[in-house]
Amino acid sequence: MLDDDVVGRDDAALRGLVATLVAAEARPGDQDVTALVMLERLCRAAMAHLEAEGTAVSLMSVRGSQGVVASADQRSFQLDELQFSLGEGPSREAFAARRPVLVPNLDSPEGRAWPMFSTAASQAGVCGVLSLPLQVGVTTFGVLTIYLAGTDPFPTSLVSTALTFADLATDILLSEEGGEPGRPLHPGLEFVLEYRAEIYQAQGVVSVDLGIGLSEAMARMRAHAFAHQQTVAELAARIMAGEVRLDAADETEGR
Structure with a gap:
């Protein structure tokens, strides 16, 4: 301080x-x-x-x-x-x-x-x-x-x-x-904040897929992104493109 x-x-x-x-x-x-x-x-x-x-x-x-x-x-x-x-x-x-x-x-x-x-x-x-x-x-x-x-x-x-x-x-x-x-x-x-919209869309997808709250969905996305050495934005793009699906274990490739 x-x-x-x-x-x-x-x-x-x-x-x-x-x-x-x-x-x-x-x-x-x-x-x-x-x-x-x-x-x-x-x-x-x-x-x-x-x-x-x-x-x-x-x-x-x-x-x-x-x-x-x-x-x-x-x-x-x-x-x-x-x-x-x-x-x-x-x-x-x-x-x-x-x-x-x-x-x-x-x-x-x-x-x-x-x-x-x-x-x-x-x-x-x-x-x-x-x-x-x-x-x-x-x-x-x-x-x-x-x-x-x-x-x-x-x-x-x-x-x-x-x-x-x-x-x-x-x-x-x-x-x-x-x-x-x-x-x-x-x-x-x-645009700097607007492009984050895809992240929140992906957060909603994960929330619905796993039946969990939005906060937990974001936490899982962050943990997955960190473990795979990518940003949350990159992960969100893959989720929305149907390339990645997070599940209770971690993820399944190819929605």
Whole structure:
């Protein structure tokens, strides 16, 4: 948990620095500068400036849906996606609690609160995490997660910088032009949560097939996906295509 004076800090100079760092991540050929492009730049800038192992931005909803909209690299994308598949992790905790979650050492008691995620992240070379909710007032709609390279205490100065990156990510997501705050969620980003509809359709299929509740159906899907090294989204697509059927034992190929 972070101190309230750090969490509430608002530094105009720091915001200017972060905006400059993000702008410096522009790449040749970036002609259509959409919100997604801006978020990708932000993730790369945050990873470089904070000397992190990776960064990612996910949209989330109160019904449990989660979708990665931007990441600094493929590993960051996979780690954020893994949290949805497992149903555990720092991003989900930061979203639910509406507060930053800082765990410098995933091998600590705090990190072991997410045993499957922490094990997978450690195997991927990540030592710790800092997850920051993206919110306006009491409304939270996403999380910026920074995957840390070392287990040493994360400096307060860098926490403030990370919070400023999260503020800018929030502005981008609420902007119609990729930068102006106070507007509805950026058009074109709704697909990130909408594509999860197939997961909930598959959840309903499993619930009916096995005569179990929706929560248990999702738990079985997550367990199966983890055991077979695939995401819940990939499993859902196979269920809806009739390629996989879960039963009381585990599954039957070919519905």
